[in-house]
Amino acid sequence: LAEKKPKVVFVLGGPGSGKGTQCEKIVQDFGYTHLSAGDLLRAEKNSGSENGIMIQNMMNEGKIVPSEVTIKLLQKAMLESGNDKFLIDGFPRNEENRAAFEATKIEPEFVLYFNCSEKEMERRILNRNQGREDDNIETIRKRFKVFLESSLPVIEYYKGKGKVREIDAAKPVEEVFEEVKGIFNPPEV
Numbered sequence: 001l002a003e004k005k006p007k008v009v010f011v012l013g014g015p016g017s018g019k020g021t022q023c024e025k026i027v028q029d030f031g032y033t034h035l036s037a038g039d040l041l042r043a044e045k046n047s048g049s050e051n052g053i054m055i056q057n058m059m060n061e062g063k064i065v066p067s068e069v070t071i072k073l074l075q076k077a078m079l080e081s082g083n084d085k086f087l088i089d090g091f092p093r094n095e096e097n098r099a100a101f102e103a104t105k106i107e108p109e110f111v112l113y114f115n116c117s118e119k120e121m122e123r124r125i126l127n128r129n130q131g132r133e134d135d136n137i138e139t140i141r142k143r144f145k146v147f148l149e150s151s152l153p154v155i156e157y158y159k160g161k162g163k164v165r166e167i168d169a170a171k172p173v174e175e176v177f178e179e180v181k182g183i184f185n186p187p188e189v
């Protein structure tokens with residue numbers, strides 16, 4: 001896979017920051033394939049795979065599934081897509097994820113970071129109503145805690161490499177997308 005030199009953008013941000021919403025819009029304008037690690041894990045869980053129970057238990061606790069499971073799903077989806085440009089949404093979530101992905105020799109072009117207050121993210125998730133098992137207040141709090149403790153350090157790591165493009169994600173969807181477009185479509189100089 002690495003020999004094909006795929007273009008990868010990591011899309012990170014807290015639970016409910018709008019990663020999935022913005023990725024759908026980026027796909028329409030910029031020809032990327034959107035791969036949500038969370039969606040891939042939910043599909044794997046529902047397929048009745050041997051890892052299904054483990055995935056379900058971890059997601060219901062807001063915990064991060066071991067990278068070997070997630071990376072295998074991402075690699076499979078990348079190969080099956082036939083595309084060479086990917087938005088990887090919600091991954092890597094901790095240092096273990098990051099290091100394991102780095103070992104595949106695929107380096108992200110940049111990291112899109114959707115910064116949003118917990119209050120707003122909580123409001124959005126509680127309004128979502130899509131039947132996600134982890135969208136209850138108890139699990140939401142756990143997801144926030146894991147984001148702060150494990151995922152923010154990954155964003156800091158990429159900041160240190162000058163790769164983070166930070167977006168104010170608390171604004172309305174279209175306003176956020178205007179900012180996002182400016183990153184994928186840099187203005188002529």
Ligand code: UP5
Pocket residue numbers: 013014015016017018019020021022036037038039041058059060061062063064065066070089090091092093124125127128134143169170171172173174176
């Ligand atoms: N909405 C979106 N943008 C808005 C805006 N600007 N203004 C007002 N409303 C807005 O948006 C959430 C809701 O807000 C929607 O109703 C939307 O309409 C509205 P969404 O785009 O879905 O936000 P997103 O950031 O994608 O939120 P999500 O809940 O998917 O984020 P999480 O990071 O919590 O979920 P994910 O699916 O990535 O992961 C779930 C779990 O899977 C993790 O907790 C973990 O247990 C597991 N996981 C792993 O273990 N490893 C991985 O690599 C990935 C996941």
Ligand code: MG
Pocket residue numbers: 019020036038090
């Ligand atoms: Mg999502």
